[in-house]
Amino acid sequence: MKVLVIPEDPTRDQYILKPVVEKLFEDLGRKARIEVLKDPHLRGTSEALDKKMIESIVAENPMEDLFLLMVDRDGDRLGNSHLAKGREADHPHRLIACLAVEEVEVWMLALHRDALGASWSEVRAHHDPKEQYADPFLRQQGWLMQVGSGRKRAMQELGTQWQALLTVCPELKDLRDRLRAWLERTPV
Secondary structure, eight states, X not given: OEXXXXXXXXXXXXXXHHHHHHHHHHHTTOOOEEEEOOSSOOOSHHHHTOHHHHHHHHHHOTTOSEEEEEEEOGGGTTOHHHHHHHHHHHSTTTEEEEEESSOTHHHHHHTTGGGSSSOHHHHHHXXXXXXXXXXXXXXXXXXXXXXXXXXXXHGGXXXXXXXXXXXXXXXXXXXXXXXXXXXXXXXX
16 A cells, blocks of 8 residues: 655655654554655645645655645634645545644643643643744754654654544544555455
8 A cells, every 4th residue: 555645845844744644554464664754745734725736746756646735724814624625536546634733843742741831731722732832942952953854753652642632632543543444345
């Protein structure tokens, strides 16, 4: 099975998204080759949720079994939820969208909740958690100069924190359930 993850910007997000998606499929007991889209190199949710852009990506990657559109919800200020549902409707049975509340960096931060100096509800509710919590956390750990500005290193806790991540980030549990349903009805 081949899965292409469509991020809003792969530069740093790939180091969070790829291990999360790999773990999702492992959790579901399915082998999958997971790739994160790097060409075209999308820059922001406006490109990642653009109807013509997604049509082009799907058309240019016919060998992919499933596309996972994984972008920030960003407080839904720009209607990302509505746009994501639209992209799913455009590509039924081929594309599933998951919006991170409020940014994908929150999934990384969930693995380090005890070290954040803020309540988890504050982190989840903040409109700019990357700037407010993720960057300071990565700087404090001394990881900013590492691969993916420290995101790769920060995700190393995923194996031991997986069930907790699904609990504190329910959009990932929902994605797992949607993937399970997709796998049950799709012969791959």
